[in-house]
Amino acid sequence: MEGSSKSSIPDGHSVVSRLQSELMQLMLSPSPGLSAFPEDEEDLTKWCGIITGPDGTPYEGMRFKIALEFAQTYPYTAPKVRFVSPMWHPNVDMSGNICLDILKDQWSAVYNVQTILLSLQSLLEEPNNSSPLNAVAAELWDKDMREYKKKLIARYEEIDD
């Protein structure tokens, strides 16, 4: 009846133990511009992450909330990742769904929360305009950066901590 954290972890093949390690890693060596933490103390399979827009991009200085949801099959399958904060980006739709190869067919079990958030940061830097989810954003990114930024600022909501 006690010590359920230990007994419920089956032989090192558990999404929980893997996520515990990842959390430990993030806490012990945080990367600048990104953070992530489980939403609920009792459920390690739902995390909330925050990334900062990279310098030199329209997203500079902005912070975006990201939801990560891990299935029992993690890390063999990619977590479900989406933007919670309103986003304006060629590869993100209006509901926050993300089109990113490493979250789909290019997922590998060696990726982790940190690499996902880093990939999202670089996606903000370099959108993949050949297969956009937001065609208007893709077009503006190539043709009218001022208008792009305007749209972005119109949608952007600051995170209140």
Add this chain to the structure above:
Amino acid sequence: MSRLPKLSEQIQDVSDPRDFLRTKLPELVDLDTLLRCHICKGFIKTPVLTPCGHTFCSLCIREYLNRELKCPLCLAELRESMLRSEFLVNEIIASYVGLRSKLLEIARSGPDGTVPHSDTSLIEIAPGDEGAHELSGDDDLQIIETRRNRPAKRNAEIVLMPSKKSRRDSEKPGISSMISKSKSPALPEDSAECPICQKHFPLEYLQRTHLDECLTMGSLGAAAKPTSPPKIGKASNETTVSVQPAAERISEPSVSANTTHSNRYLESGQKQGVARLAKLNFSSMSMQQLKSKLTSLKLSTIGSRQQLINRYNHYEMLWNSNFMDSIEPLEEKELRRRLASWEATHNSSEGTLRKGNISKLLNKNSTTRIKDFKTDRFDRKGWILAHQQEFNELLEEARHNLAKANKMKYSASNQDEVEDAEQAESHPNSISCEKGEIPSNQLVVKTEEISTSSQGTTGV
């Protein structure tokens, strides 16, 4: 009870390479990282090597290859049949893992190089584990120095304590002679790997002489049950002579402590007699064939077709990892137990979940369960029947706690309360057995709360 512990408690035992970051040996972060699997992030269990040169836990990579036929690190093409077990890495990691907490303790100790710990920890750490030799030169130095400060133990007085320089010098003739010697068709038992320098020597030489030289410490290294006088003429004479009496005094246990992993490695080899389980082409199999396959492996045939397929696939993976890769294969019985524990979390439908045990239910999906629980949809009778055993255990525990609490009260004097307690003690039984039903609030509350609430109802 079955609530998950707080996050901070959950992760306080999680080890991480960065545990060494702010210690005297930050270099160990690198080693600690290298010995971990990139899939599960834990220390590699039953390591297997891919043709592209990457190492993973046998189970992790096999699970991965069920979905994707490439190396997760470099994306090179990869199939299960290409995996090769790495017994040496297995023992290195096992050895390091056994040593880690001590290493951490030493690395965290006082900044002036003095180690405020008992000598025993140093003594135990020194002889054996492969982890120690991974220390970079400076760290090695540090440890040796602390050892030298150590008060003389049992037979230190009869052992030469050469300076590091002379140790290195005296080593040379020994090594070269040993290497040439070990090339002769020696039986595996006759040679062993030095846990300090990792070179191979005939066991006797290793135990009698070499370890001492490597460790600069007789009481640690020369842990040998003497067999016959040294055959090796070239082994540096003065050490051999001085060590001999020491060796005779040292008891058996220290031998195994020093050489377990090396011996296990030397004794490892291809296992005979157990065949690899094949991957099945389920699309061409009838349910009947599938069931008879599972039956032949003594596995359950209950569940949907997909569950049976999952069951076979997972068992095939456990089996092949165990019998093909593991240095010490487990029994089939244990594999089936592991399969069952995997199924509890990964291969259960809603239907089978309902039949599961209480802790599993509460752990798994506590919020929805409890929600159900408060409505009439909840099948109380079924629940009680299914969990009778757990309830009885809880009640037993509650009664025990209550009795204990009352004993304490009693010692502070009050007879009435004891009577109350006795009544309360008998009450919980009647709830579960006579009425066959338990008020919903009592199922989810902690045991102490059960006792208080039943105490409350006694008076009525």
